[in-house]
Amino acid sequence: MSGPAEDADSRTDSANGDTCVVYGIDELVVGPSRNESDDTPLEIREDAALVAVDGEVIAVGSSEDVTREYPPENAETAIDADGRAVVPGFVDPHTHAVFAGDRSDEFEAKLRGKEYQEILAEGGGILRTVRAVREASDDQLVANLTGHLETMLAHGTTTVEVKSGYGLDTETELRQLEAIDRADAAQPVDLVATFMGAHAVPNDREAEGYVDEVVEEQLPAIANQGIATFCDVFCEEGVFDVAQSRRVLEAGLEHGLTPKVHAEEFVRLGGAELAAELGAASADHLLHANEDDVEALVENGVVPVLLPGTAFGLGEAYADARAFLEAGAPVALATDFNPNCHSRSMEFTQTLGAVEMGMTPAEALLASTHSAALALDLEDGTGTLREGAPADAVVLEAPSFAHLAYRFDTTAVDVVVKAGEVVVE
Ligand SMILES: N=CN[C@@H](CCC(=O)O)C(=O)O
Ligand SMILES: [Zn+2]
Secondary structure, eight states: OBSSOOSSSOOTTTSSSOEEEEEEEEEEEEEEOSOTTOSSSEEEEEEEEEEEETTEEEEEEEHHHHHHHSOGGGSSEEEEOTTOEEEEOEEEOOOOOOOOSOOHHHHHHHHTTOOHHHHHHTTOTHHHHHHHHHHSOHHHHHHHHHHHHHHHHHTTEEEEEEEOOSOOSHHHHHHHHHHHHHHHHHSSSEEEEEEEEETSOOTTOOHHHHHHHIIIIIHHHHHHHTOOOEEEEEBOTTSBOHHHHHHHHHHHHHTTOEEEEEESSSSOOSHHHHHHHHTOSEEEEOTTOOHHHHHHHHHTTOEEEEOHHHHHHHTOOOOOHHHHHHTTOOOEEOOOOBTTBOOOOHHHHHHHHHHHHOOOHHHHHHHTTHHHHHTTTOOSSTTOOSTTSBOOEEEESSSSTHHHHHOOSSOOEEEEEETTEEEEO
């Protein structure tokens, strides 16, 4: 058993703060494998238990040792996993979850053959959601986001990145970020905010002039507000070219915002190379990335965030996850939840990663936990269940993590623990 366990006496009583003990775990996924020679990317303990105090994992070990030292009956929270698997809470590192309105009719148009970019060029798509968000009240935005987070949590997601980008003016971008901040405080899922004023060019504007506004007006206001951690841009043909994307991201850096890039989604334009050049936290989508992009991202430590739900919903070819994995990249998966990709489930995302992108269930789980945390620069152990990590855990209603990718009906999640407290059961 590892952790601060020097004597054989029961420690639960003497521990400071609330104690949570999860025991009787047949298969505990602790985090990424620490041995390169392992034939699995995950470190797994069998017949295990874990203890958290004040929301932080303090011990992981055999169920017998842990329960002797930390008797479940003395703990504020005790969960008998009863032979089931326990995995780290999922991290969803790419969503556009704060929005209003309904675009289900666009889904039908796309099924009839209409292109995503055609809809955007006609003032629909992102621009339609922008109109709905500008009209929505602050409370409505918070309520919509909070509702989506409840669904995500029920599917095991305990940390979520949320982008602005449906405001496209200073006031509404600030309002979206404020809604993210309020929703963060109102419910258990931890949120990471990204400013994405460069998500689309507003109807009545030219890209160049709009980039001036993002750089000169929006970014200073967003930095002053202090909610966003990252600055993202849609680097895409017909949206923002590489030079415009560079201007936005460099200005973001000057304001202390770390870059992220929507790169190579519909065409290969150079967003991945830009992400590599600027040392972005992640480059996302990457459906059209080539070998040079893979190499550039790996060499510069940029996390590739792959979004199979988007390819699934649009009927597009998937990103080449295997090329990234074979190059040694810490591939992350995300839902990309937005009105064009209505999935809030990191479980279904793992299924798509396995079935459509050739990832093993273990690779898909790592991509949904520790690697996803890397895409958000979270270095406090988020996405693992090692000592010192946040005690964010999911008890499955199955004996193995393999059921996450394997099942695609409802959910394999039984109990969700966030910061050492049961939040879904
Ligand atoms: N591709 C750009 N942005 C989003 C879609 C947003 C929308 O269509 O509302 C994405 O990442 O998939
Ligand atoms: Zn996106």
